[in-house]
Amino acid sequence: MQAPVIVMNTNIDRETGRKAQVSNVTAAKTVADIIRTCLGPRSMLKMLLDPMGGVVLTNDGNAILREVEVVHPAAKSMIELSRTQDEEVGDGTTSVIILAGEFMAQALPYLERNVHPIVIISAFKKALEDAIKVIDDISKPINVEDEAEMLNLVKSSIGTKFMNRWSDLMCKLALTAVKTVVKEEDGKREVDIKRYARVEKVPGGEIEDSKVLDGVMLNKDVTHASMRRKIENPRIVLLDCPLEYKKGESQTAAEIMDENHWNRLLQIEEEQIKEMCDRIISVKPDLVFTEKGVSDLAQHYLLKANITAIRRVRKTDNNRIARAVGAGIVNRLEDLKEEDVGTKCGLFSIEKIGDEYFTFITKCENPKACTILLRGPSKDILNEIERNLQDAMCVARNVFFNSLLAPGGGATEMAISVKLSENSKTLEGIEQWPYKSIAESLEVIPRTLIQNCGGNSIKVLTQLRAKHATGNHSWGIDGLTGNIVDMNEYGVWEPHAVKVQTLKTAIEAACLLLRVDDIVSGVSKKKSGGGGVQPAPQEMEGEGELGER
Known part of the structure; x- marks a missing residue:
């Protein structure tokens, strides 16, 4: 039996070895350069046009990179970093991209000298451990009650x-x-x-x-014009069920033989609605919120009982109201009990702002939910x-x-940079050079802050290095003037969690991209429009498949 022959089709784009690594470094640097000018108080704004024709003006790194469309897989990976940072700690989205891009750029000379990526990664990981210790040392506690x-x-x-x-x-x-x-x-x-x-x-x-x-604010109005629009200390019932005729779950057919049957059917529906409303009225509420609809008949019965109803409230809003007023959300009216009624609200009112009506549930005692x-x-x-x-x-x-704070204005990065430079002298072998490159890379944050406000980066960075060399770890850059200042007096501090997360994310991402030695795209040039490396092996189809016999 003849052995199968595997044909590597020429339609597959492939970058291997050095070419793939250089390509990744270039992509990372390009993404970092896009938002480098968005760091610091003197940062520039980016104007983004989305596909729908809308305009976004922002200097928030995450918002910018969300709108940018890239083809290169390494660039996509970089953009993912800012999203991760935003979800994890909510700040430092610009710094993490600038640092990751700089780490990649600093690794390139060692790759060109045939230093194995695993050696570089090992040095980077060691540098990360030492950097986190430095952040712990220079951080100070804060009283969250102050x-x-x-x-x-x-x-x-x-x-x-x-x-x-x-x-x-x-x-x-x-x-x-x-x-x-x-x-x-x-x-x-x-x-x-x-x-x-x-x-x-x-x-x-x-x-x-x-x-x-x-308390909570909703973009809603009452269902019936005659219902009360201002109630003090209301009793509130929250429902997750419709106040309408019950319809059959699946396809329901009813055969009507004469007019009496039809009248009886309508009567049953009315009885259902009345029974529902009676159950609500029995707990004497002033306000009813439901996530579903309220029929005209139900509005009539509620209005007679002097109860205000608001319908089609979003589930998220209902959860907020429940937490603010101490109510329970009821799924079946049969289960409605006195303890489900919310009584912690001081004032219910409906106000018109601009062209729209808004419902306000305010003056709640210890609300635990709010609207800004x-x-x-x-x-x-x-x-x-x-x-x-x-x-x-x-x-x-x-x-x-x-509750720990690290000095801002590039002071933390400079302190780590000086400490890692000292540590690199104690290391032996090739590892000390990539280790030292992390120290040099971290200077990119203070340098960018100086450049963004038009300062002389070489002169100011030298002054800052001299300060840190003598142990003044709280000195950083004044982002408005580009001069060096003591952060204890200037008062710019950042959460310890943000600094640690920024470094971890940037170094881990650089290590991940350095391990890539092959980029394969199974989409032919004709399909992909002729440019870029497509990051989608799962899209390999047709003549571009591996393993074609």
Whole structure:
């Protein structure tokens, strides 16, 4: 029997060895260069056009890279870094990309000198361990109960953002929102800002009109015009079931022989609705929220009982209301009990803002859920403020979990750089050079801060190195003037968690890309439009398949 012959089809794009490694380094550097100018308080804005014709103006690294379309697999991997950083700690999305790009660039000379990637990776991992120890050494604890210290910290996170003009107001909003949703359970602290701190953007008014509500706000109006629009200390019932005729689960057929049957059918429906409403009325609520619909007849019965109903509330909003007013969400009206009624709300009101009606459930006692109402001149500005506010809330949340602060303004990176340079002299063999390259790479953060405000990077970096060499680890760059300052006096500090996560993500990503020695694309040039390396082996089809006989 003849052995099968495997034909490698010429339609497969393939980059191997050095070519693949150089290609990855170039891709990483390109992505880093896109957002290098977005670091620091003097950062530039990027104007992005999305496929729908919308315009986004932002200097948030994650928001920019979300909109950028790339073909190269290494570039896609880099873009994924900022998303990971954003989900994990919510800040440092620009720094992580700049650092990862610099680590890759510093590794290139060693690859060209035929140093094996595994040796470089081993040195990088060693450098990461030592860097984390340095961050631990230079970090200082913070008292999360001290509002002035917390406001200073949050201010440093948004000092580089578009909304730093209103930093006092925004810091207070972020801190109030996070403090509201903190929940202690069994000695563990839960801070779920994604689920329980919602941002509502309403164009119009002044930015100074923005506030954190001690409760929840919905873009809803009452179902019937005659229902009450303002109730003090309301009793609230939350439902996850419709107040409409019950319909059959599957295809239901009813055969009607004469007019009496038809009248009886309508009568049964009305009886069902009345029974539902009677069950609700029995617990004497003032307000009913349901995630489903409310029929006209149900509105009639509720109105007669002086109950206000609001329908088609989103599940996420219903969960927030439940947490704010201490109510339970009821799935079946048969299970409705007195303890499911929420009584912690001080005021229910409906107000008209602009052209729309909004429902406010405020003055809740210890709400544990809140809505941040943002006002501003246009949607673009509100979207950017929301992105910056999310970063500020994440920073405050991180400090609640890990109350350590590291100096900002590139001071931490410079301290690590100086320490790693000293350590590299004690290492033997080839490893010391890639290890030292991490020390040099970390200077990219202070250097970029100086460049972005038009300073002389060589002169200022030399002064900063001299300060750190004498043990002054809190000295960094003033992002507004480009001069060196003591962060203890200047007051720019960043959460320990953000610094550690940034370094871990950047070094791990660089190690991952350095291990790649082969890039294979199974999509032929004709299909892919002739350019770029396609990162999709699963799309290999037709004549471009491996193993064709």
